[in-house]
Amino acid sequence: MSKKNPLLEVFKQTDYQVIGHSNRDVHVLKNVLDDYGGHQESDIYGSGKIIEDFQEKMASYLGKEAAVFYPSGTMAQQIALRMWCDKKGIQKVAYHPLAHIEIHEENVLRELHHIKSVLLANENRLITLEDVVSMEEDVACLLLELPQREIGGQLPAYKTLEEISIYCRGKGIKLHLDGARLYEILPYYQKSAAEICSLFDTVYVSLYKGIGGIAGAILAGDKTFMQESKVWKRRLGGDLISLYPYIISANYYFDKRVHKMEQYYEDSKELAVLFNECHTISTVPLEPVSNMFHVHINEEKENIVRILIEIYKETGIGLTGNLKDIHEGCYFEVSIGDNYASIPKGELKKVFKLLNQRILEIAVG
């Protein structure tokens, strides 16, 4: 795969990378096990101290009665939506057209659950209270993705969230949070995870995105709902005899990084300024509201790939390995983790100086 992407190849060989935590290699697991006793018994089909303790910890963090560990968010979320549909007797859910479940999960709701999706808002903006209120179809559940990743990780005002929550409760519409990146939005809202989750009936959080575990997800909600969800977990093949490699790494990196989200957020705003100072480059959002944003470059992708490869080689600093074509130019996603803090600031400024120069050279042709 990566052979077809020369930018990624060069990016991987840089000394410093502005995004992410560290290489996704086996060290991520080895680090966890180095200070872990080997005699700890495995979880067995969802039972045992190793899984139950972590589930309780996450339920408490999210302010929910119960939490269940799932191998993936894709599995966790479809189960929540399916269950809400079955409970309400309405096979419809609403969400944003760029929700993860709409564009990255092979139409699972339709193909596997016969659930119809009602799309709210559009590809350029967030869901508003007005979108929800004016929805013509009856739905069992509304899913909100915070932040809305595919538009640069934008967030609604907290007041809007509260209003949507109140409206949905009044109408009997269940509210589900795709909180894959929930930890990352707490600094912007200046709220605890539990405060945000209290607006929602069920919540999913990722265990590898912001905190950098190996894989895995938590679904949280009330006790009865979560207990019932285990039947679906078994059906879908997620009730593995042992999930502990994911659980112990999730726990390790959660403890290591959950308190660093404020730093990632500050770093993200700082980095966005550097991008926005470059010719034809702008970030979405202009000022990030989490550790992530998108970088749009109004220039042909092939030119930018060439420039970036040159700069990576000259400076040893990599900005991204994945540049995507869009109708006007190209873009890439930035997600800040531990790596950013280790980059010498002077070197980083040099990268942006070069980037601006080289783009200007193209522009003046």
Place this chain on the structure above:
Amino acid sequence: MSKKNPLLEVFKQTDYQVIGHSNRDVHVLKNVLDDYGGHQESDIYGSGKIIEDFQEKMASYLGKEAAVFYPSGTMAQQIALRMWCDKKGIQKVAYHPLAHIEIHEENVLRELHHIKSVLLANENRLITLEDVVSMEEDVACLLLELPQREIGGQLPAYKTLEEISIYCRGKGIKLHLDGARLYEILPYYQKSAAEICSLFDTVYVSLYKGIGGIAGAILAGDKTFMQESKVWKRRLGGDLISLYPYIISANYYFDKRVHKMEQYYEDSKELAVLFNECHTISTVPLEPVSNMFHVHINEEKENIVRILIEIYKETGIGLTGNLKDIHEGCYFEVSIGDNYASIPKGELKKVFKLLNQRILEIAVG
């Protein structure tokens, strides 16, 4: 959980256990990583050397064009059956009433895939060619579980397998192998895995049962089928960003144990003789055909639990941690792995002498 099962508690504290490979604790993972380079890159959503190499190795071992790694057999098998049903346009599959998918997977075929199950044979015997030929309903696929675990791991004659395979091919019925314990039956049949798999269109094997990995499954078949199965893998939430903790442990224990199946089979036959020499005890099958069998004891469960706990404490050797009630007495499953070979034979004979004595004492009142 285990607090409610005093037999299991005492069993866990024995010095030697006749079943299994080793404790299911974190050592199983640590052992793998101790001699593993940390710089190996993670698989990413089903791509990368770490997953592709293992899939190729397993495809070759099973004699199929392609293999895909799944988090669980439950996920792998429902995908194979769903795909065969969709391809044939028939939403029916046939299998044994005690098949894993029928009794341990929460009606996944009906609840999730709207597939009807046609049950062949009965709870006391294997599926025969006659059962298949006389089946009145059109089915897309026939699933055979080899060995048939819930009746002690029985196996049909190899000739019967061949006849069923030929019949199904003639009738356009796809044949799927639940080969969770495929490695374990090769010594009895004196065939390679590839020879047995050649009778089937698709094959699932477990990566933790016989070989003692942490979790995971392989589904194998022709190239196009396996490629398409990845869409379903993503839908069901099995396309994790990283599956390597399971893959590297599967690979490690596969290499360590796949050649030991002949030994486990011989041990299993030896142990079954010891059980069958005891009063009111008989194994099913009487002579095992793999590393597993069931032990039936025509005596009340509570009495046997008491006797076993005494014997475990006296000898430091444990036979089982799980005794199940049945209409006539009780039974447990035996599955031989590495543990058996380490037990001093004289001590083991003492266990059976005690067991026979104590059961006789109950019998004579």
